[in-house]
Amino acid sequence: MIFRTPGYYGKFRCIADKCTDNCCIGWEIDIDSETMDYYSSVGGSFGGRLKNSIKDGSFVLTEGERCPFLNSRNLCDIYTELGEAHLCQICTDHPRFYEWFGNVKEGGLGLCCEAAAKLILSEDMTLTETVIPDEDCDECDSGLYELLLSARDAIIKHLQNDSFPEAVCTMLDFGEELQFRIDNGDLTLPAWERTTQVETPDIQAIMEFYASLEPIDENWRPYMERCMAGEGRYCPEYEVYLRRIAVYSIFRFFMKGVFDGEILSRVKLAAVSAWMVGHLVLCEGRGADIAETAKNYSKEVEYSEKNLDALADAFYDEECFSTPRIMGMFADM
Ligand code: SF4
Numbered sequence: 001m002i003f004r005t006p007g008y009y010g011k012f013r014c015i016a017d018k019c020t021d022n023c024c025i026g027w028e029i030d031i032d033s034e035t036m037d038y039y040s041s042v043g044g045s046f047g048g049r050l051k052n053s054i055k056d057g058s059f060v061l062t063e064g065e066r067c068p069f070l071n072s073r074n075l076c077d078i079y080t081e082l083g084e085a086h087l088c089q090i091c092t093d094h095p096r097f098y099e100w101f102g103n104v105k106e107g108g109l110g111l112c113c114e115a116a117a118k119l120i121l122s123e124d125m126t127l128t129e130t131v132i133p134d135e136d137c138d139e140c141d142s143g144l145y146e147l148l149l150s151a152r153d154a155i156i157k158h159l160q161n162d163s164f165p166e167a168v169c170t171m172l173d174f175g176e177e178l179q180f181r182i183d184n185g186d187l188t189l190p191a192w193e194r195t196t197q198v199e200t201p202d203i204q205a206i207m208e209f210y211a212s213l214e215p216i217d218e219n220w221r222p223y224m225e226r227c228m229a230g231e232g233r234y235c236p237e238y239e240v241y242l243r244r245i246a247v248y249s250i251f252r253f254f255m256k257g258v259f260d261g262e263i264l265s266r267v268k269l270a271a272v273s274a275w276m277v278g279h280l281v282l283c284e285g286r287g288a289d290i291a292e293t294a295k296n297y298s299k300e301v302e303y304s305e306k307n308l309d310a311l312a313d314a315f316y317d318e319e320c321f322s323t324p325r326i327m328g329m330f331a332d333m
Pocket residue numbers: 013014015016019020021022023024094095112113114115116
């Protein structure tokens with residue numbers, strides 16, 4: 001089968017004890033059944049430690065929500081004692097993500113890891129393909145897959161090459177028309193053109209919505225409340241990075257539409273995420289690190305199914321997330 005990834009995928013290296021926001025802190029870590037079987041078979045004192053540190057299929061976090069195997073030097077004791085091959089699937093994969101479409105597997109790096117965020121923001125995404133052994137996966141609608149693949153290629157090409165943020169607004173028009181066609185059984189690609197009149201954005205409502213999301217990190221709400229006090233505006237100073245964030249989001253989420261026919265909310269997610277990261281960096285002021293801001297945003301928004309679902313609903317239900325108003329976030333109004 002084909003394995004399609006961004007060009008930077010193979011460059012990722014975990015920075016382990018040098019990481020300032022270790023992914024073994026603050027998350028519930030579920031153990032897959034194969035690894036669980038292996039851990040149950042481990043004997044001796046380390047086997048006892050494993051048994052005492054796992055409950056209901058997850059590691060029992062210690063004070064400060066640390067993984068019980070993360071030692072005082074922020075290194076993993078399972079890695080040291082049993083070897084990399086015996087990490088559970090989630091620890092082996094993180095921050096990589098995968099999606100399967102028939103005989104195609106796609107893989108990428110998640111923005112929620114600080115080493116991955118630096119890579120994602122450091123270069124324009126190019127996609128590469130290699131051939132790998134077949135893996136089990138569900139079939140998908142090949143007609144819709146081909147349409148969405150062409151649509152995603154077009155969006156990425158325009159986001160990377162057209163004037164920005166105009167390309168984001170055209171992407172929203174394109175997403176509206178493509179969703180309309182899919183809903184009506186028309187599997188053809190719309191033109192890349194502007195049609196919608198921009199409306200005045202409601203930044204306050206958007207910030208309040210983000211502040212209401214389930215906090216993954218305890219600092220998220222106070223941070224959002226501080227940022228709500230700032231002036232809400234598009235941040236052209238970071239344009240090259242905002243393009244890359246929009247492209248990352250489209251690569252990661254857009255093709256999921258093959259499974260549910262939903263693409264407009266994913267297009268809006270890419271637009272709003274790029275704007276939000278730029279806005280949060282502006283609020284943080286001079287010296288803010290956009291990779292750090294993007295990482296914190298991704299952690300809160302992209303790594304909670306509940307938050308992603310809430311946003312997907314809000315993109316249809318909340319007036320502040322209407323297409324003309326999102327376009328207004330990028331306009332100099
Ligand atoms: S967040 Fe990324 S760099 Fe940090 S420990 Fe996890 S995988 Fe490594």
